[in-house]
Amino acid sequence: MAPPTASSTVESALRRIAERDKLVRAWLHVDDTGARARAAALDAMPAPAGPLHGIAIGAKDVFDTADMPTTHNSTLFGGHRPASDAACIATLRAAGAIILGKTDTTEFAAAGRDAVSANPHDLARTPGGSSAGSAAAVADGHVRIALATQTGGSTIRPASFCGIHGFKPTWGAVSREGVKMYANSLDTVGWHARSIDDCEQLCAVFGMAPGKIAARPLRLALCRTPFWDAADADGQAALLETAAHLVAAGAVIDEPAWPEAFAGLNDAHHAILWREGAAAFRDLAATRGELLHADFHARVASADNISDTTLRAAYDTAATARIAFEQIADGYDAVLALSAPGAAPIGRAPGSPVFNQLWTLMHVPVLSLPVARGELGLPIGISLIGPRFSDRALCAVGRRIEEMLA
Amino acid sequence: MAPPTASSTVESALRRIAERDKLVRAWLHVDDTGARARAAALDAMPAPAGPLHGIAIGAKDVFDTADMPTTHNSTLFGGHRPASDAACIATLRAAGAIILGKTDTTEFAAAGRDAVSANPHDLARTPGGSSAGSAAAVADGHVRIALATQTGGSTIRPASFCGIHGFKPTWGAVSREGVKMYANSLDTVGWHARSIDDCEQLCAVFGMAPGKIAARPLRLALCRTPFWDAADADGQAALLETAAHLVAAGAVIDEPAWPEAFAGLNDAHHAILWREGAAAFRDLAATRGELLHADFHARVASADNISDTTLRAAYDTAATARIAFEQIADGYDAVLALSAPGAAPIGRAPGSPVFNQLWTLMHVPVLSLPVARGELGLPIGISLIGPRFSDRALCAVGRRIEEMLA
Numbered sequence: 001m002a003p004p005t006a007s008s009t010v011e012s013a014l015r016r017i018a019e020r021d022k023l024v025r026a027w028l029h030v031d032d033t034g035a036r037a038r039a040a041a042l043d044a045m046p047a048p049a050g051p052l053h054g055i056a057i058g059a060k061d062v063f064d065t066a067d068m069p070t071t072h073n074s075t076l077f078g079g080h081r082p083a084s085d086a087a088c089i090a091t092l093r094a095a096g097a098i099i100l101g102k103t104d105t106t107e108f109a110a111a112g113r114d115a116v117s118a119n120p121h122d123l124a125r126t127p128g129g130s131s132a133g134s135a136a137a138v139a140d141g142h143v144r145i146a147l148a149t150q151t152g153g154s155t156i157r158p159a160s161f162c163g164i165h166g167f168k169p170t171w172g173a174v175s176r177e178g179v180k181m182y183a184n185s186l187d188t189v190g191w192h193a194r195s196i197d198d199c200e201q202l203c204a205v206f207g208m209a210p211g212k213i214a215a216r217p218l219r220l221a222l223c224r225t226p227f228w229d230a231a232d233a234d235g236q237a238a239l240l241e242t243a244a245h246l247v248a249a250g251a252v253i254d255e256p257a258w259p260e261a262f263a264g265l266n267d268a269h270h271a272i273l274w275r276e277g278a279a280a281f282r283d284l285a286a287t288r289g290e291l292l293h294a295d296f297h298a299r300v301a302s303a304d305n306i307s308d309t310t311l312r313a314a315y316d317t318a319a320t321a322r323i324a325f326e327q328i329a330d331g332y333d334a335v336l337a338l339s340a341p342g343a344a345p346i347g348r349a350p351g352s353p354v355f356n357q358l359w360t361l362m363h364v365p366v367l368s369l370p371v372a373r374g375e376l377g378l379p380i381g382i383s384l385i386g387p388r389f390s391d392r393a394l395c396a397v398g399r400r401i402e403e404m405l406a
Numbered sequence: 407m408a409p410p411t412a413s414s415t416v417e418s419a420l421r422r423i424a425e426r427d428k429l430v431r432a433w434l435h436v437d438d439t440g441a442r443a444r445a446a447a448l449d450a451m452p453a454p455a456g457p458l459h460g461i462a463i464g465a466k467d468v469f470d471t472a473d474m475p476t477t478h479n480s481t482l483f484g485g486h487r488p489a490s491d492a493a494c495i496a497t498l499r500a501a502g503a504i505i506l507g508k509t510d511t512t513e514f515a516a517a518g519r520d521a522v523s524a525n526p527h528d529l530a531r532t533p534g535g536s537s538a539g540s541a542a543a544v545a546d547g548h549v550r551i552a553l554a555t556q557t558g559g560s561t562i563r564p565a566s567f568c569g570i571h572g573f574k575p576t577w578g579a580v581s582r583e584g585v586k587m588y589a590n591s592l593d594t595v596g597w598h599a600r601s602i603d604d605c606e607q608l609c610a611v612f613g614m615a616p617g618k619i620a621a622r623p624l625r626l627a628l629c630r631t632p633f634w635d636a637a638d639a640d641g642q643a644a645l646l647e648t649a650a651h652l653v654a655a656g657a658v659i660d661e662p663a664w665p666e667a668f669a670g671l672n673d674a675h676h677a678i679l680w681r682e683g684a685a686a687f688r689d690l691a692a693t694r695g696e697l698l699h700a701d702f703h704a705r706v707a708s709a710d711n712i713s714d715t716t717l718r719a720a721y722d723t724a725a726t727a728r729i730a731f732e733q734i735a736d737g738y739d740a741v742l743a744l745s746a747p748g749a750a751p752i753g754r755a756p757g758s759p760v761f762n763q764l765w766t767l768m769h770v771p772v773l774s775l776p777v778a779r780g781e782l783g784l785p786i787g788i789s790l791i792g793p794r795f796s797d798r799a800l801c802a803v804g805r806r807i808e809e810m811l812a
Contacts (some may be wrong), residue, residue, distance in 0.1 A: 083489045087689040094692035181583040283493040286500035308795035320724030389714035
């Protein structure tokens with residue numbers, strides 16, 4: 001069977017959006033004209049433009065796009081049109097992707113105004129933030145892939161709530177130039193997809209080398225994290241039952257003693273998030289402070305509560321935990337943990353990042369697999385975590401796990 | 407005496423540039439019309455706009471400016487006009503500054519094409535790169551202050567070569583949003599100035615808290631660094647003689663045993679610089695590769711030579727050295743080191759960053775003082791270094807040192 005043309009892919013996406021987006025509200029802007037023109041140009045090419053030829057992709061509205069507004073879901077940026085594409089948008093386009101539009105987000109991927117997007121599994125519930133629209137658009141079948149970001153839990157948590165794949169690469173592996181800045185040592189470009197193959201394809205487009213796993217039973221390490229008590233009963237059950245299924249399918253799963261420094265990681269994340277947020281939002285506070293949401297003024301003023309000494313200690317806690325974590329993780333194919341405390345909550349608030357912050361802070365790659373369900377039948381994701389730069393090996397492990405659970 | 411009006415400041419700067427810039431070539435763009443309009447508006451205000459009211463400032467041409475071209479000294483960005491100001495440009499403008507124009511830079515503040523700017527002390531010599539034009543414009547009296555960046559030694563080294571003050575803040579203290587990205591964990595916004603007061607004023611505008619020093623003789627730590635043999639004879643003499651003058655003036659100077667990890671810092675810097683550079687330039691290689699200088703293609707391909715394992719070790723070397731350095735530095739008012747191997751070399755190549763990379767990598771603030779001269783009477787700078795977030799305390803130490811050497 002011939003692959004679909006780029007034009008048929010775009011038309012199919014636009015039809016689905018027309019049918020569904022009044023309810024799901026994943027999109028802040030859909031560039032139907034631009035996408036159709038781009039698809040026609042791709043279909044006219046004698047050979048594929050690249051590995052993403054003709055694939056329609058959504059982008060969270062914190063990625064600069066030269067041909068569409070980039071609003072950060074902020075009244076301060078209504079109709080704002082950047083002069084250039086974000087580096088990763090340009091890279092995806094060069095690989096043949098069609099950027100179909102911009103998806104809703106928690107304001108500045110940070111705080112302030114929530115996204116209005118709904119969870120396709122239950123419209124009363126959040127898809128999770130801050131990459132709410134990207135997760136909803138993928139989960140509801142509008143697009144196969146959508147770009148997200150993660151500073152706390154903004155890629156992995158909505159993937160969990162929406163029953164899709166979420167991938168947060170190693171910090172620094174993908175350029176964050178042209179993506180709204182919140183916390184420079186945490187902000188990470190990530191993505192949502194319907195398959196591990198699509199997750200890994202983006203890793204390849206961004207230049208990450210293939211990884212491999214040993215030809216023996218999987219060795220996994222279970223990590224409840226020091227925040228286990230913050231998980232819902234069905235969240236806890238989802239992780240433990242998934243682990244039990246994997247053992248039954250032949251995996252070896254240990255629960256090693258994790259570094260004591262883990263207990264301080266979410267506090268360290270908080271200090272860094274707020275103090276780096278002060279640097280990030282200082283300009284808006286100075287230039288248009290009267291329009292800026294109080295959440296961002298609070299970050300700009302955060303040195304009043306979070307001292308330089310605390311901040312320095314937070315960076316060093318993260319660095320030492322990173323080293324200690326990998327000394328353990330290097331002995332396993334992957335670490336298994338929760339992607340969220342449980343199923344998506346009711347409302348539009350983004351949900352808790354308590355099971356994501358520590359990994360974001362440690363800069364390690366996380367792949368969330370949609371392999372579990374909670375009490376109400378709602379999706380719960382399981383995170384696979386590996387050492388820094390094991391991104392594509394992690395995809396290989398994820399593929400093996402999906403086969404074992406199938 | 408009344409302070410000069412903003413308009414007279416701008417006219418004076420424009421006259422100096424008209425007289426001198428045919429020789430010095432500090433500027434890629436001077437916005438005379440915009441600066442005059444802005445000065446008139448500032449002069450018409452009933453009260454100062456902020457602490458930088460009416461001060462004309464140059465900006466290295468890697469800072470996005472909505473009202474001027476931003477070329478990165480690259481043929482790929484000829485005439486490029488961003489839609490928004492870089493965050494730090496917006497913050498300076500909100501404080502009353504006039505952005506007079508854009509200064510020449512090594513291409514993308516990285517490699518490729520050298521700046522054409524000349525060193526005002528000897529036009530045959532480089533002002534130092536990559537912030538060549540900013541240093542030259544300040545040294546030649548065009549402007550009091552100019553924005554620079556530092557990823558290796560791009561702020562401190564040109565300050566040294568040009569006999570002016572250079573300040574590289576703690577990494578992360580100033581937003582780098584809207585500044586061309588090279589290496590995300592190294593890139594730092596910095597500045598050149600004619601006085602420590604101006605250096606510190608920018609720290610204050612960027613929200614850094616005042617620092618203080620103890621009311622007792624200064625305690626300083628001399629650091630030759632593991633790269634001492636790379637210094638010229640007059641560079642070595644400049645540091646040791648400055649230290650001797652300070653001892654004669656009452657300072658206590660030790661030469662502590664520095665961490666052994668210091669020897670690996672410049673190699674770690676190299677690995678991080680090139681691999682983060684791969685992420686930074688991937689989009690340009692993919693979209694306009696045929697126009698992109700070979701230096702940047704080499705960075706995009708750097709994973710062929712610098713493995714993920716090497717990169718991970720580089721990050722961890724930096725993190726552990728940072729902790730070990732501060733355990734020593736916390737016992738002193740500042741660390742004293744070279745800002746460059748010696749005086750400015752002949753030509754337009756940027757010079758060696760060997761005495762800057764380690765501090766950039768450790769994220770610590772550096773203040774370069776123009777207090778020494780080499781054999782030919784050319785300037786040689788001395789670096790003061792402190793723990794992260796001691797930026798304004800470092801300014802206070804620098805002021806005391808200048809008094810002691812006066």
